[in-house]
Amino acid sequence: MEKEQIIIDCDPGSDDALAIILALHSEKIDLKAVCSVTGNGALDTTTRNGCNILSLCGRKDIPLYRGSGAALDEKIPHTVSAFGDDGLGGYADTILSDKIEERMHAVDFLVEYVNDHPGEITLFAIGPCTNVAKAIRRSKEFAGNLKRLIIMGGSKYTGNMSPVAEYNFWADSQAAHEVLQAGIKEVVMIGLDVTNKIAMDCNMREILRILDTRLSTFVYNITKEGLDDNWRSRRKAVSPMHDVLTVAYFIEPSILKLKPAYIDVVTKGIAKGQSIVDINGHWNNGDCNALYAYEVDVEEFYRLFFKTVFGEDITEIR
Ligand code: BDR
Ligand code: CA
Numbered sequence: 001m002e003k004e005q006i007i008i009d010c011d012p013g014s015d016d017a018l019a020i021i022l023a024l025h026s027e028k029i030d031l032k033a034v035c036s037v038t039g040n041g042a043l044d045t046t047t048r049n050g051c052n053i054l055s056l057c058g059r060k061d062i063p064l065y066r067g068s069g070a071a072l073d074e075k076i077p078h079t080v081s082a083f084g085d086d087g088l089g090g091y092a093d094t095i096l097s098d099k100i101e102e103r104m105h106a107v108d109f110l111v112e113y114v115n116d117h118p119g120e121i122t123l124f125a126i127g128p129c130t131n132v133a134k135a136i137r138r139s140k141e142f143a144g145n146l147k148r149l150i151i152m153g154g155s156k157y158t159g160n161m162s163p164v165a166e167y168n169f170w171a172d173s174q175a176a177h178e179v180l181q182a183g184i185k186e187v188v189m190i191g192l193d194v195t196n197k198i199a200m201d202c203n204m205r206e207i208l209r210i211l212d213t214r215l216s217t218f219v220y221n222i223t224k225e226g227l228d229d230n231w232r233s234r235r236k237a238v239s240p241m242h243d244v245l246t247v248a249y250f251i252e253p254s255i256l257k258l259k260p261a262y263i264d265v266v267t268k269g270i271a272k273g274q275s276i277v278d279i280n281g282h283w284n285n286g287d288c289n290a291l292y293a294y295e296v297d298v299e300e301f302y303r304l305f306f307k308t309v310f311g312e313d314i315t316e317i318r
Pocket of ligand 2: 010011012013015016039040126127243
């Protein structure tokens with residue numbers, strides 16, 4: 001099977017870690033590089049976590065490029081993560097490695113690599129969109145040369161930073177706006193409307209503990225703080241898994257139902273970071289700039305995640 005080339009731009013982050021781990025275990029994916037951005041921690045934290053996650057999976061050979069430490073407006077977004085101070089639920093220290101980041105800046109890398117491989121690269125934006133927006137500003141060809149952009153961000157019906165704003169779009173709303181308006185051929189917006197539904201319950205986490213491998217234990221550990229945070233703030237005993245759904249969708253597109261939509265992001269005021277999702281471009285002369293994910297097959301997601309990462313058939317062991 002010919003593998004598809006992808007790049008993950010992220011702010012690891014427990015759920016970013018899961019996305020990287022899933023990508024590295026899929027026979028459909030050739031992960032070319034990881035880029036870091038501020039988000040689930042300061043840039044030093046997300047960059048170091050990215051290097052260590054690649055090492056944990058035995059892929060020190062995959063380059064990690066350090067990206068933007070602040071949003072387009074040069075302000076550092078709020079980085080208090082649901083995954084704790086180290087972004088990995090207090091377990092970042094358990095995967096320390098000697099892998100070091102590349103010298104090139106993430107934005108320079110993105111521009112160079114995508115423009116050298118026109119129409120070949122699927123880019124995942126699973127943190128604030130700053131690096132991607134800067135690449136679009138830097139190079140006229142960049143947006144047109146992407147094969148596809150899969151974003152974890154936004155939502156139509158809910159928020160996690162305000163009643164209407166999701167974190168990645170909120171943290172750099174100008175960047176999210178510019179990325180959505182850039183004319184990229186295929187943009188898939190996978191937001192809270194579906195990612196909230198795959199939050200991991202305690203039974204599912206328990207399977208990770210029972211599997212008792214280094215990787216399953218790591219995933220068990222890094223999903224603990226998210227679970228506790230959800231319990232404290234919402235009385236829900238589930239752990240956030242947002243970003244991993246982007247990679248699961250790429251591996252198995254039938255996991256999500258999508259509708260064409262015209263999507264834009266509010267950049268100022270009380271609704272800053274809100275994504276306005278106009279299904280079928282009803283209010284925009286029928287023009288659409290993205291695909292909006294409105295439904296997810298949760299069972300199928302967990303079947304795929306456990307099978308791909310741990311080789312276990314969840315339908316048999318549950
Ligand atoms: C998004 O914000 C970050 O905290 C997560 O990693 C995810 O990308 C969810 O709103
Ligand atoms: Ca993220």
